[in-house]
Every structure is written in C-alpha cells, then in structure tokens.
Amino acid sequence: MTAAPRLEIDQITRHFDGRDVVAGVSLSVTPGQVTCLLGPSGCGKSTTLRIVAGVDRQTTGRILVDGVVVSDDGRHAPPEHRGIGLMFQDFALFPHLSVAHNVAFGLDGGLRRHEARVRELLERVDLGGFFDAFPHQLSGGEQQRVALVRALAPRPAIMLMDEPFSGLDNRLRDEIRDRTLALLKEENTAVLLVTHEPDEAMRMADEIALMRAGRIVQQGAPYHVYNTPVDRAAAGFFSDINVLRGTSRGALTDTPFGQFLTPGLSDGAPVEIVIRPQHLRIDFDRQGRGPNPTASDGVAARGVVQRARFMGRESLVEFRMDHDGSSLKATVPAVFLPKPGTPLWLTLRRDRCFVFPA
Numbered sequence: 001m002t003a004a005p006r007l008e009i010d011q012i013t014r015h016f017d018g019r020d021v022v023a024g025v026s027l028s029v030t031p032g033q034v035t036c037l038l039g040p041s042g043c044g045k046s047t048t049l050r051i052v053a054g055v056d057r058q059t060t061g062r063i064l065v066d067g068v069v070v071s072d073d074g075r076h077a078p079p080e081h082r083g084i085g086l087m088f089q090d091f092a093l094f095p096h097l098s099v100a101h102n103v104a105f106g107l108d109g110g111l112r113r114h115e116a117r118v119r120e121l122l123e124r125v126d127l128g129g130f131f132d133a134f135p136h137q138l139s140g141g142e143q144q145r146v147a148l149v150r151a152l153a154p155r156p157a158i159m160l161m162d163e164p165f166s167g168l169d170n171r172l173r174d175e176i177r178d179r180t181l182a183l184l185k186e187e188n189t190a191v192l193l194v195t196h197e198p199d200e201a202m203r204m205a206d207e208i209a210l211m212r213a214g215r216i217v218q219q220g221a222p223y224h225v226y227n228t229p230v231d232r233a234a235a236g237f238f239s240d241i242n243v244l245r246g247t248s249r250g251a252l253t254d255t256p257f258g259q260f261l262t263p264g265l266s267d268g269a270p271v272e273i274v275i276r277p278q279h280l281r282i283d284f285d286r287q288g289r290g291p292n293p294t295a296s297d298g299v300a301a302r303g304v305v306q307r308a309r310f311m312g313r314e315s316l317v318e319f320r321m322d323h324d325g326s327s328l329k330a331t332v333p334a335v336f337l338p339k340p341g342t343p344l345w346l347t348l349r350r351d352r353c354f355v356f357p358a
C-alpha cells in the first residue's frame with residue numbers, strides 16, 4: 001500500500017509581470033520520500049518552493065498538507081502554521097547564540113525544555129561536542145549541519161530545501177548530503193528539494209520532477225528519468241549527449257550507423273537520435289575496415305581522433321566523423337588516450353539510443 005501524501009501541490013500557477021513563471025505544477029510527496037525539483041535557472045523551482053512554504057502565494061491552485069488545504073483561492077495559512085521546515089543555501093545561524101540555542105530556536109519552551117532533543121540531534125550529526133560553541137567556531141560544513149538539525153528540531157512533517165548544499169566544496173558536499181539524507185529518512189520527513197544539479201538530484205531523490213519553463217516535463221525515479229528521457233533537452237540535462245540528425249522515410253531513418261525505427265513519423269519528418277558518450281563503442285581500424293555489423297551495435301562508422309583527455313574516472317575522446325565532418329564524443333572507463341589523427345571506428349549501443357522527432 002502506498003502511503004498517503006503528506007504534501008500535495010495541486011495545479012499551481014504563479015503569474016509575474018505578464019507571464020506564468022509556474023504554469024500548472026502538480027506534485028505530491030509522501031512521508032520519508034525525497035522529491036527533487038530539478039531544472040535550469042529561472043524555470044520556476046524556487047517560486048514553487050516559496051509557494052509551498054507560504055512566503056509567496058500562487059495565482060491559482062491549492063496546497064494541501066496531510067489532506068488539509070493550507071492554501072487556495074480563499075485560504076492562506078502563514079508559513080509557521082504549515083508544519084514545514086526550511087533550509088536554504090544562505091541558511092543564517094544566529095551569530096550571538098550558541099549552537100544549542102540555535103538548534104532550539106524554533107522550539108516552544110526553548111533549550112531549557114528541549115535539551116534532550118537538541119543533544120540527540122547534535123549527536124546524530126556528530127556535533128555533540130559543539131553544544132556550547134558559537135557559529136564562528138565552526139567550519140562551513142559544521143554550520144550546515146547545525147542549520148539542518150535546527151530545521152529538523154521541531155519535527156516538521158515537511159522539509160523544503162533550496163540548493164542547500166551549493167555553498168559547500170565538492171568533497172564536503174557529498175558527505176553532508178549523505179548525512180542529511182540519512183537523518184531525513186530516519187525522521188520520516190517528506191522532502192521537497194530544489195536543485196539545478198542533476199548529480200545532486202540523482203544522489204538524493206527517490207523521485208525527480210524535471211522542470212522547464214514553469215512546467216514539470218517529466219517525473220519519476222532517477223533511473224527512469226535518466227534512462228527514458230522525454231525529449232532531447234531532458235536527455236541533455238543529465239549529461240553530455242551526441243545528436244545524429246536524419247529524416248524519416250517509411251518509418252525508418254537511415255544513419256551512417258545503420259537504420260533506426262521511427263514509427264509514427266511521416267515521410268520527410270526530421271529525426272534526432274541521441275546517445276550519451278558512454279554508450280558509444282570504440283574499435284580499431286583494420287586496414288580501412290571496422291568491426292562487422294551486429295544486431296545490438298548496428299554498423300560502424302569511421303572517425304578521426306581530435307582530442308583525448310583523461311578525466312579521472314574515464315577518458316573522453318572527441319572524433320571528427322569521416323561521413324559528414326560532425327563531432328562525436330565517446331567516454332571510456334579507463335585510461336585511453338589515442339593520438340589526434342588516429343582513425344578509429346565507432347558503433348552505438350542501439351538499446352541506449354533515444355529517437356526523437358526534431
């Protein structure tokens with residue numbers, strides 16, 4: 001049985017200066033679930049979050065918490081009556097209060113009444129020893145953890161997070177993300193997290209809602225959104241992509257890598273075939289010939305190495321293709337640095353190609 005939604009966003013729009021910056025967003029989050037609103041800058045993510053928090057108000061639509069309307073055309077509960085915790089990038093701790101008093105700030109009765117809860121939360125993020133410290137004595141990452149437990153201290157049913165980790169350096173960020181996620185799961189909080197970073201969404205989310213120009217264009221588990229993108233832009237949002245262009249004829253599109261099925265497209269319709277660099281295979285040149293065609297990889301096409309770079313986890317090789325001079329990128333999970341000018345053959349993993357009308 002799936003749990004009842006804790007947070008429901010029902011057909012929210014927000015009109016600013018003659019345009020809808022949020023244009024009909026619906027979403028629900030269950031207890032213990034992390035949903036990431038992912039999208040490029042300006043697509044309306046933060047506005048959506050601010051509406052849920054109650055610091056902004058939608059033009060139309062409703063917000064429900066545990067099935068109860070907290071905001072619609074007539075009602076608008078203030079932020080403090082929504083059972084919502086907030087954590088933003090520029091979380092500010094109160095500099096004149098100790099760590100413990102910062103954490104207890106939103107608790108009725110303050111530190112005196114809730115010392116046990118404050119101690120327990122600080123222990124859980126390994127900051128037990130900082131109970132009496134002041135914010136300036138903590139590193140950025142430690143301050144972030146204090147901000148997190150401060151937001152969690154009143155046991156909010158819902159946590160809203162807007163780019164909460166973007167102020168941290170890379171290595172620290174991974175660790176803090178993991179800790180944060182663990183704590184949110186333990187508390188069974190419903191989380192709506194805004195980010196423009198696909199890696200962050202893939203790492204944190206149970207569900208990703210991909211947003212563009214005020215709308216959710218695709219929603220699902222990270223695996224699903226990554227592996228079955230709805231269009232070229234959705235594919236390109238998660239990684240570098242290669243795009244082959246062709247024209248549909250008789251529900252087939254010819255490419256130098258073989259034919260692709262393009263059912264439902266009329267003759268003459270432009271087609272884009274999209275593939276991520278890790279799904280190209282590279283093969284050696286055998287005196288002007290490449291590998292034989294196979295069902296899974298189609299036909300090989302020859303290209304010449306333009307550039308090869310070692311990226312740490314993989315090598316990125318850029319090719320200029322013989323057939324049309326276009327560029328294709330392939331990655332190999334190893335050290336593979338062929339010299340510029342080397343002819344090599346490329347095939348595409350056909351099961352990893354996405355075919356879209358252009």
Ligand SMILES: Nc1ncnc2c1ncn2[C@@H]1O[C@H](COP(=O)(O)OP(=O)(O)OP(=O)(O)O)[C@@H](O)[C@H]1O
Nearest residue numbers: 016017021039040041042043044045046047048196
């Ligand atoms: N108070 C406002 N008045 C007018 N326009 C606004 C207001 N708030 C936001 N906007 C506009 O709404 C659009 C969406 O902004 P929003 O902050 O929600 O985007 P975002 O996806 O969170 O982007 P970012 O990641 O850059 O914060 C932007 O074009 C922004 O300029």
